[in-house]
Amino acid sequence: NAGVMQNPRHLVRRRGQEARLRCSPMKGHSHVYWYRQLPEEGLKFMVYLQKENIIDESGMPKERFSAEFPKEGPSILRIQQVVRGDSAAYFCASSVVRANTGELFFGEGSRLTVL
Amino acid sequence: SQQGEEDPQALSIQEGENATMNCSYKTSINNLQWYRQNSGRGLVHLILIRSNEREKHSGRLRVTLDTSKKSSSLLITASRAADTASYFCGQETSGSRLTFGEGTQLTVNP
Numbered sequence: 001n002a003g004v005m006q007n008p009r010h011l012v013r014r015r016g017q018e019a020r021l022r023c024s025p026m027k028g029h030s031h032v033y034w035y036r037q038l039p040e041e042g043l044k045f046m047v048y049l050q051k052e053n054i055i056d057e058s059g060m061p062k063e064r065f066s067a068e069f070p071k072e073g074p075s076i077l078r079i080q081q082v083v084r085g086d087s088a089a090y091f092c093a094s095s096v097v098r099a100n101t102g103e104l105f106f107g108e109g110s111r112l113t114v115l
Numbered sequence: 116s117q118q119g120e121e122d123p124q125a126l127s128i129q130e131g132e133n134a135t136m137n138c139s140y141k142t143s144i145n146n147l148q149w150y151r152q153n154s155g156r157g158l159v160h161l162i163l164i165r166s167n168e169r170e171k172h173s174g175r176l177r178v179t180l181d182t183s184k185k186s187s188s189l190l191i192t193a194s195r196a197a198d199t200a201s202y203f204c205g206q207e208t209s210g211s212r213l214t215f216g217e218g219t220q221l222t223v224n225p
Contacts (some may be wrong), residue, residue, distance in 0.1 A: 033212065035215075041217060042203060042216055042218050043158070043203070043215045045212050045213070045214055045215075056212055059212075091157055091158070093158070102163070103148060103160040103163055104148075104150075104158070104205075104213060105160070106150075106158040107157050108156055108157045109156075109157055
């Protein structure tokens with residue numbers, strides 16, 4: 001059973017470009033979470049999705065950031081018009097049940113560098 | 116703001132010694148989870164302790180939970196160099212997400 005798969009592992013973008021990060025949850029998992037981690041810091045919650053629904057996006061910046069988890073295919077975190085401050089590692093996690101009742105399984109992260 | 120805090124921020128010990136990390140949180144929880152992160156990698160789940168549990172063991176790991184003090188501790192016994200990593204506690208917030216503190220960076224010297 002493959003783990004949570006994230007791609008790309010590394011992404012370099014110039015200011016103003018778009019970044020798309022993809023996350024395929026573990027088989028059978030319908031709950032997906034996105035976190036952002038700056039160097040030497042903890043993980044900051046961004047968004048929680050179930051298939052075709054955004055459940056909690058309270059950690060998402062109001063502008064330029066969006067997330068989806070379609071019926072078919074991976075979850076996508078999209079950052080439009082990237083700025084240098086968006087440089088970070090973005091982690092996706094999935095679970096069988098809601099995070100407050102079971103463990104999360106994390107991917108290896110996508111590291112975004114904005115030049 | 117983050118739900119909780121881990122302390123110490125950094126801990127350096129010798130192989131064979133025990134390592135204790137603490138986590139405090141602010142609101143009531145259903146469970147608290149400890150995770151480990153090796154440099155440049157994703158988080159790996161270690162232990163989940165429920166609010167009605169006081170102590171839990173898994174191999175060389177022991178987790179305690181004191182809901183009256185809103186705190187938890189993670190004890191790693193007989194540490195090894197391979198235990199070098201960052202350790203995070205995750206707490207439920209608003210019933211839908213897990214929030215993490217800044218973590219404890221553990222260095223185990225051979």
